[in-house]
Amino acid sequence: MGMTMTQKILAAHAGLDQVQAGQLIEAKLDLVLGNDITSPVAIHEMDKMTVDTVFDRDKIALVMDHFIPNKDIKSAEHCKCVREFAAKHEITNYYDVGEMGIEHALLPEKGLTVAGDVIIGADSHTCTYGALGAFSTGVGSTDMAAGMATGQAWFKVPGALKFILTGKPGKWVSGKDVILHVIGMIGVDGALYKSMEFVGDGIQYLSMDDRFTIANMAIEAGGKNGIFPVDDKARAYMEEHSKRSYKVYEADPDAVYDETYTIDLAKLEPTIAFPHLPGNTRTISEIKDEVKLDQSVIGSCTNGRIEDLRIAASILKGRKVHKGLRCIVIPATQAIYLQAMEEGLLKIFIEAGAVVSTPTCGPCLGGYMGILAEDERCISTTNRNFVGRMGHVKSEVYLASPAIAAASAVTGHISSPSELGM
Amino acid sequence: MKANGKVFKYGDNVDTDVIIPARYLNSSDPAELATHCMEDIDTGFVNKVNKGDIIVARKNFGCGSSREHAPIAIKASGVSCVIAETFARIFYRNSINIGLPIIECPEASEKIADGDEVEVDFDSGIITDKTTGASYKGQPFPEFMQKIIQAEGLVNYINNKERK
Numbered sequence: 001m002g003m004t005m006t007q008k009i010l011a012a013h014a015g016l017d018q019v020q021a022g023q024l025i026e027a028k029l030d031l032v033l034g035n036d037i038t039s040p041v042a043i044h045e046m047d048k049m050t051v052d053t054v055f056d057r058d059k060i061a062l063v064m065d066h067f068i069p070n071k072d073i074k075s076a077e078h079c080k081c082v083r084e085f086a087a088k089h090e091i092t093n094y095y096d097v098g099e100m101g102i103e104h105a106l107l108p109e110k111g112l113t114v115a116g117d118v119i120i121g122a123d124s125h126t127c128t129y130g131a132l133g134a135f136s137t138g139v140g141s142t143d144m145a146a147g148m149a150t151g152q153a154w155f156k157v158p159g160a161l162k163f164i165l166t167g168k169p170g171k172w173v174s175g176k177d178v179i180l181h182v183i184g185m186i187g188v189d190g191a192l193y194k195s196m197e198f199v200g201d202g203i204q205y206l207s208m209d210d211r212f213t214i215a216n217m218a219i220e221a222g223g224k225n226g227i228f229p230v231d232d233k234a235r236a237y238m239e240e241h242s243k244r245s246y247k248v249y250e251a252d253p254d255a256v257y258d259e260t261y262t263i264d265l266a267k268l269e270p271t272i273a274f275p276h277l278p279g280n281t282r283t284i285s286e287i288k289d290e291v292k293l294d295q296s297v298i299g300s301c302t303n304g305r306i307e308d309l310r311i312a313a314s315i316l317k318g319r320k321v322h323k324g325l326r327c328i329v330i331p332a333t334q335a336i337y338l339q340a341m342e343e344g345l346l347k348i349f350i351e352a353g354a355v356v357s358t359p360t361c362g363p364c365l366g367g368y369m370g371i372l373a374e375d376e377r378c379i380s381t382t383n384r385n386f387v388g389r390m391g392h393v394k395s396e397v398y399l400a401s402p403a404i405a406a407a408s409a410v411t412g413h414i415s416s417p418s419e420l421g422m
Numbered sequence: 423m424k425a426n427g428k429v430f431k432y433g434d435n436v437d438t439d440v441i442i443p444a445r446y447l448n449s450s451d452p453a454e455l456a457t458h459c460m461e462d463i464d465t466g467f468v469n470k471v472n473k474g475d476i477i478v479a480r481k482n483f484g485c486g487s488s489r490e491h492a493p494i495a496i497k498a499s500g501v502s503c504v505i506a507e508t509f510a511r512i513f514y515r516n517s518i519n520i521g522l523p524i525i526e527c528p529e530a531s532e533k534i535a536d537g538d539e540v541e542v543d544f545d546s547g548i549i550t551d552k553t554t555g556a557s558y559k560g561q562p563f564p565e566f567m568q569k570i571i572q573a574e575g576l577v578n579y580i581n582n583k584e585r586k
Contacts, residue, residue: 024566041450041490048577050584067448074448124488124512140490140516142576150580154566188435189482193511222482224511277435365444365487386439386486388462 002252004160005227006195009135009249013118021159021256029059030134031112032147033121035103035361036064036075039082041141042122046149054089055151061093061112062086063103066361068096071368101333101359104128104216104301109333111242115230116249120144120153125301125383127218130227131211132234133248135195137225158224160195161186162257165202167266172417174311175210176303176381176401179217180271181263184281191223194258197251198228202265208237209307216302217383220278270416272379273399276387284404284416291398295378296321296409297390298402299330299357300364303381306336308402313345315406315417316352322412327354328370330362354409366390372397379408423544425502425523427474431536436463436479437486438513442495455491456498473500476542478534480506484513490520497522503542505549505560507531518567519576525549530558544571 001020003011011019013027034042039062054060062082067075079096086094093112100106104125107113115133119126122144129136139153147153163182183190196218198211206214211228218226228234230248238246269283298304298312309331321327329349331337337359340346346356362369364382372378372391377398380390385397398414407417440463442455449455460467477496483506484492493516496504504517507528517524523544530549534540538553547560563571573579 024564037447037489037491041494044450045577048581050581072448078448078450122488122490124486126488138488138512140488140493140512140519142490142519143515146576146580188485189508189510192482192508219512222485222510365447366439367444367447384437384439384486386437388443389439393462 002254002256004195004197004255005229005249005251006135006160006197006225007157009116009118010155010157019157021157023157024154025157026152026154027118029120029147029151029153030117031059031061031119032144033061033063033103033107033119033123033126034144035066035123036068036079036082037066038122038141038144040078042144042148043081043085045142045145049145049149051149054148057090058092059151060091060148061107062091063095063106064097064100065102065359066365067367068100068360069358099334102301102304102361105304105332105336108132108212109241109335111244114238114242114244114246115234116247120147124219125216127223127225128212128216128301130215130218130225131208132238133228133230135225135227138219158193158195159258160197161191162260163196163198164260164262165198165200165265166262167202167264168205169265169268172270172403173265173268174401174403175206175213177268177271178265179214180273180281180399181268183217183221183279184271186221188220188277188279189222191218191221193224196221196223196226198226203228203231205265207307208233209305212305213302220383270401270404272404272414273385275385275396275398278384278399287414291414292377293325293379293408293413294376295370295372296325296327296405297363297370297378297380297382298405299332300361300382301332302383303402304330304332304336306339308381309336309340309345312402312406313348315403315420315422316354316410317348319352319410319420321353321409325409325412326370327409328357328363329354330357331359333359363390379405379414381405425474425476425542427472427476427502427540429476429478429534429536429538429540430467430471431534432463432477432479434480435482435485438484438489438492439486441484441492442489447489447491450491452494452498455495459495459499468499471499471501474502475500476540477501477504478531479504480531481508483509485510488512490516493517493520493522505530518570521571521575525560527558527560530560
């Protein structure tokens with residue numbers, strides 16, 4: 001029986017010729033990831049295990065990104081714990097203030113994730129690396145500890161949903177709109193336990209940044225992972241960023257999919273997720289009543305990459321952030337920050353009245369760097385908008401693309417760039 | 423193994439942000455996390471919950487973040503079991519790994535009401551609503567997961583394997 005791309009990668013890492021959906025396997029890991037919130041719990045769990053050290057100090061990545069630069073004493077103690085662990089076990093890929101970035105933007109940039117890898121991370125958006133043709137999924141801290149100790153993880157082989165992407169996206173339609181459309185269509189548990197396999201001739205029109213955005217939010221549909229085929233763009237990205245060799249897996253022609261969806265990218269519109277679920281979507285033209293905003297956040301592991309900042313800057317250039325609205329821009333890594341600086345984007349943001357932060361997850365999860373008060377509303381390029389996600393339980397988060405978040409920052413209400421004559 | 427207690431009933435898509443908000447994630451102490459359990463969906467929960475009580479919810483319980491702090495907070499608050507129609511996959515995995523008993527049963531998740539007295543027998547998978555007299559059959563775990571649960575978590579399971 002044919003296997004999906006995901007099933008092939010898992011079979012290879014479990015040392016099996018064939019796997020099928022529902023089968024329980026144990027697979028070898030290429031990378032185990034943790035951050036400043038999830039690693040301390042994992043470290044304590046690993047202390048209870050009968051191992052002296054990690055399975056491979058080159059195959060672990062510890063990225064301090066959620067509450068850093070540290071927002072309070074407890075967060076500082078957590079980072080200290082991870083820092084000491086990294087030093088003790090000589091972890092090659094430990095990223096602290098100065099080198100860190102938001103983990104799911106940082107790792108591909110550093111060449112740590114390539115096609116054909118099996119990656120687990122103690123962060124739900126670990127599914128991001130599927131954009132490069134890897135099997136990559138979020139787990140908890142105990143799984144992270146077991147992974148660091150043994151270099152293996154147990155998996156239930158997932159069934160799959162196929163998404164055929166055709167056509168060329170129109171103006172102002174980007175990866176974020178594609179994935180919000182999908183989640184709106186199938187629901188926040190529409191892909192529960194399944195892999196989301198993206199295929200089709202429309203993929204050639206999606207940049208790597210677009211694909212990272214799409215794979216990043218597979219978890220918001222309940223998916224185990226999201227994955228793209230490896231094409232010339234993916235190869236070029238890996239060759240630019242990584243010294244590692246990679247392996248390309250392709251789905252069999254007779255692979256089985258539980259559902260198949262065809263999405264015409266040319267027909268998509270900018271899409272916004274209303275409170276309080278990522279699946280509560282509306283297209284920009286479906287929004288009839290004006291939605292006034294207090295804050296706009298442009299950043300995160302979903303949309304903090306250089307293309308996202310370029311799009312936002314193209315809209316904010318020569319314009320001003322609406323009076324009374326706070327616009328916060330967060331480049332996702334130091335390299336992106338520097339590139340944005342060299343391209344003059346940071347000057348555009350600041351002159352428009354927006355602010356620019358060092359890389360951090362910050363406001364996305366309600367950590368800091370832009371928390372909302374009661375009854376406040378934020379449009380955000382982040383990935384979740386559950387109750388209380390960015391602050392007060394009575395605040396609201398609307399999820400959107402950088403183009404919408406930037407245009408809305410200017411008008412003060414949810415807007416498309418077309419409202420600004422663009 | 424049995425669980426026995428009063429039910430706290432919730433709906434669909436109870437996510438990890440309401441189970442344990444990010445503002446408390448600078449702690450990993452179970453007792454401290456327990457004091458904020460379910461805070462953003464039910465502020466009264468921490469004052470009303472007694473050891474042994476049971477959470478019953480509808481679809482996609484525990485969706486959102488991979489934060490293990492979510493099942494840790496629930497377990498440390500004294501909850502003996504979570505019954506749901508479906509669980510989000512990372513929460514499901516985390517619960518097994520830390521030894522928080524969970525069970526999937528669409529009928530029970532629909533019919534059991536807030537405040538009912540419920541008993542769960544994990545060996546048989548039978549859920550009994552003592553308040554209404556009704557009983558339901560929950561989804562049994564695959565053998566591999568039963569072994570992890572019997573070992574009381576993944577760490578113990580791995581340690582036992584290493585010793586052999």
